[in-house]
Amino acid sequence: MNIVLKIGGSVLFSDNEINTPLIKKYTETINVLKKTYEKIGIVVGGGIYARNYIKAAKKLNATADFQDFLGIEISRQNARLLISALTNVYDEPPKDYNEFKKASSMFQIVVLGGFQPGQSTNGVAAIVAEHLKAEYLINLSDVDQVYNKDPDKFKDAKPLTEISYYDFYKIIINNEQSPGKYALFDLLGFEIIKRSNIKLLFLNGKHPELIHKALTGSTIGTVIK
Amino acid sequence: MNIVLKIGGSVLFSDNEINTPLIKKYTETINVLKKTYEKIGIVVGGGIYARNYIKAAKKLNATADFQDFLGIEISRQNARLLISALTNVYDEPPKDYNEFKKASSMFQIVVLGGFQPGQSTNGVAAIVAEHLKAEYLINLSDVDQVYNKDPDKFKDAKPLTEISYYDFYKIIINNEQSPGKYALFDLLGFEIIKRSNIKLLFLNGKHPELIHKALTGSTIGTVIK
């Protein structure tokens, strides 16, 4: 049985500082998961340093794909930091699907950042989950739960504990003002988890101890299935 | 001034045979474009051989990402065939964004197939166009033009010669039954061409001579801008 964690870049930083105590908590959680799961994929986001390089590149008139590329490289750097604290782990964040495929055939744990401009780390997490035939892809960010409407706009938005792929699709399609801004999850990633029937679980990323709870029966966060 | 061609896999084959005469026509067209454009990106699809490997892998119970991967490798093989008939061209279809970035800094022409499972070659073409700051991404397939409705379902569907990004977005969102089946263009690719303001031109892929016509002022196909 395999599992994938997607850790949002925002939860890895407190302002300009790397949130080392939280990263330590994550490594402890992962060490617990190692006893249960045969393969563990972990995909890490970019956070504030990524945004700073992107802003700087934009000011220097870099193309949008190059800006994305700089953000991806920081997500890979964050992945390296997590790698430095783990064992049974591939020693580098794979830079594309092919390298991930090879790495996951040799190591229990592979930690990744982004793959390619124009695509979010959620998309990467979905591919990783599909390749590992993971039952769950757990999305750890500052989103505690999915709401039936955008909670920033509607006072009567209600948190959901479970939701179908179809209803989730309608939310992410309507949730956004402009195409391409997928606040919750991108469509590329969505398509993959749907076609391979992977459960997507949203949890509060500041509390990695919730992962174990959720996997052992507690009703926390929102599950899409 | 740079340009990107996306050549659909379907146009490269006649039934089970590789359509060599058409590929020859494409090389002639590209040799004309070489005189005008500084950089040319060409992205090639998979076609029937790709579908046959995907079908076989499915029967052998491969995961969906691996099926995609086999299709991508055939799109890269088709790219090699085109490369064999060109000059001033990078000698291999880059296998990811990083290799493409390097190749395009050294060669006038780069021919590519797909990059990564879960993503269409349209998405690759969009990234390539963004990196090259291309004015046009020309989509060459069996789709002559974009219609205001799905022409297979609605008798009164009308072909369009020009359409805004916003209206095109509504078509590709509604056009599909299930999320992820982007008959015309995928959302990942759409987001990229929109954010970088690249014109997307649909042309009949069986007539590469139309490319030159369209670029020199004729109103053919449909342009999204």
Next chain:
Amino acid sequence: MNIVLKIGGSVLFSDNEINTPLIKKYTETINVLKKTYEKIGIVVGGGIYARNYIKAAKKLNATADFQDFLGIEISRQNARLLISALTNVYDEPPKDYNEFKKASSMFQIVVLGGFQPGQSTNGVAAIVAEHLKAEYLINLSDVDQVYNKDPDKFKDAKPLTEISYYDFYKIIINNEQSPGKYALFDLLGFEIIKRSNIKLLFLNGKHPELIHKALTGSTIGTVIK
């Protein structure tokens, strides 16, 4: 104890279709061999798709080495298909000797296509067998047995069950009209199996179940030693 299978491209296809049922049989046979053999090398040929790309490249005036290269890439694609149905297997067909060497030090099974223009997949199979110190290299093709003369030309040609390296050398040297067309086995590969004393066994490739029979004592096909 190690073993190498060479599966001819012709047996993988029925006309234009990939012969998935036969590939399934091969995976079953390999799963049996996995229990007996420490390391298994499998080299796969190109078949009809390879020939189609080669023909197309020739029409496009590609050099002979590039034509070969396109055929090799399809043999590697066929190898990927087999990989998709196996476990304990290196996830990609190695693209040269160095990658094979590394792969075989980490995985029980390595599946390969060709390496390099001007050289047949028989030559690759021989190098693989030498590196693995394999006792047998089993050649699976549409050749059931080796004959003392060319059976297409001589009515009195007799099938052989066993033959010395020296006599086999005389057959492959005389068997061919023009140098380089090694109907049975190429001289590069022959030299390698001879210098390392590897037994070469010819079996009918449409019946992978014969492999187990032959290895457990039945007198089938022709063995060169």
Next chain:
Amino acid sequence: MNIVLKIGGSVLFSDNEINTPLIKKYTETINVLKKTYEKIGIVVGGGIYARNYIKAAKKLNATADFQDFLGIEISRQNARLLISALTNVYDEPPKDYNEFKKASSMFQIVVLGGFQPGQSTNGVAAIVAEHLKAEYLINLSDVDQVYNKDPDKFKDAKPLTEISYYDFYKIIINNEQSPGKYALFDLLGFEIIKRSNIKLLFLNGKHPELIHKALTGSTIGTVIK
């Protein structure tokens, strides 16, 4: 005639922000140098983000080499940012000497970060200068000039405009408390510039316009030769 710039990580940041205006000034300076110099090597340091990852890795009990490695990756990220604003430049910071060697044979400009744990980016700059047969290696940092004694400790320390390799050696040997802390320049790098007779020029890194001045005759900073 070739030249190498070593840009200290500290000058690329203002507190926690990337100093984009200064980077812009550097690109303007480099665009001027491009007209005079055939090959330009640029080596960039890590700065505060590098230090933050190193600190975090230390808290997570990573080995010292892995801490260095994380710092090196940030110096490479800084190099990417500079690359995004340049033309005629290799598109990636080479990750080792071999890649640098290849890159510099193809492009006018190569921008690098660090190579390897235990070695400073000064060492990298020296190797780059040696390979390019550069006349000057210009060290741009918060060190305006070299002093005859440590100016932090001795009030009567005097700035020098020129100094021999031999005297510089004595300064860097005595300057440090513990072996390995080479405040000014490390011994590995020193050995290389000495053996290949490369002039080392220290300049204030906050004012890239000084580079042009110094190279066209003004007596600024300190030159070691």
Next chain:
Amino acid sequence: MNIVLKIGGSVLFSDNEINTPLIKKYTETINVLKKTYEKIGIVVGGGIYARNYIKAAKKLNATADFQDFLGIEISRQNARLLISALTNVYDEPPKDYNEFKKASSMFQIVVLGGFQPGQSTNGVAAIVAEHLKAEYLINLSDVDQVYNKDPDKFKDAKPLTEISYYDFYKIIINNEQSPGKYALFDLLGFEIIKRSNIKLLFLNGKHPELIHKALTGSTIGTVIK
């Protein structure tokens, strides 16, 4: 117009010393050829150091392919030495066909050693000549000329100035006692030069100045065509 030189390992050494003066002469000859030929391929053999590593590996019970591999690596080291004295040259001996293909699309000169166990550097030279559409492959070794019989065995053996592919084939087939020992040229390489109609010229490798003479009309050595 392109050309390929094959420089035998034996001519690069005098006993245990590298024959630097001769290598210098070769670089001078190559600098002359650079003015006439668009692309130049140079393939270098292993010589005595290669043989010493092979002997040592054999004593250590390495497999035959690994012995070959060590010899190949020394041929590549010899190639590096030649590279160090040339300009407009790819900076490394390509380790396989794919790398060669890429290198030759970017540089006027590519210097190579061997590619792969079981195959001589003559085979590499033939592939290189085919890819470059070279008119001549010049074989520079201690063989001055081809004889109609083995001159070591037959007193009445006569040197030839010209010979057909067919007659050359008969010589190399009969010349050897055991299959695989191709004193003059291996069959793999022969097949390639024949199928692509490349002229093969044998010259005394101790006198690189003969190359220019032979190419400008003098009847020296033996040409196979």
Next chain:
Amino acid sequence: MNIVLKIGGSVLFSDNEINTPLIKKYTETINVLKKTYEKIGIVVGGGIYARNYIKAAKKLNATADFQDFLGIEISRQNARLLISALTNVYDEPPKDYNEFKKASSMFQIVVLGGFQPGQSTNGVAAIVAEHLKAEYLINLSDVDQVYNKDPDKFKDAKPLTEISYYDFYKIIINNEQSPGKYALFDLLGFEIIKRSNIKLLFLNGKHPELIHKALTGSTIGTVIK
């Protein structure tokens, strides 16, 4: 518990011959160490063949870094020879730190040569020891012991059995005439073993059986700690 051996190039050769019997002894010693140590790093020097290529490249006017590079490649060739006689070993000498990091996470034994011009194989051995958290780095060369003064110059120089990092630093600093010639150990390597508190043991490299003795309690050679 992990260990690193640094085997000097000089001990691998007797005049111009590879010292195969000694290499055999080393493999026997390593096979004993394999039972005790979890990970073993082995770094091999260049020896006389390295010096010959360096001399030849110098005569051909190669840059100093390229001369170093040729020497490094021979140290890697020597590493390959040792690899050919070992099991549970990574199949190639890693060409940089990144490859070493990956290799050591997968194999019990990694054999290396040099990494990069301007840096000795002692520096490589130190990085390897740091990454492996090795207790000992054993330096095997023609230096039996460290002396309190240079024994070639001072008759009253006394051999030491144990010495502090600080005293060793003073010796290697004073021991040399010109900066950069670190007869015993280079400063880069010294800095690393000091910062990570690795014991450095000097032993006579012609007697690998001393390794086991020293590690099991005998007072041989000189230990720096």
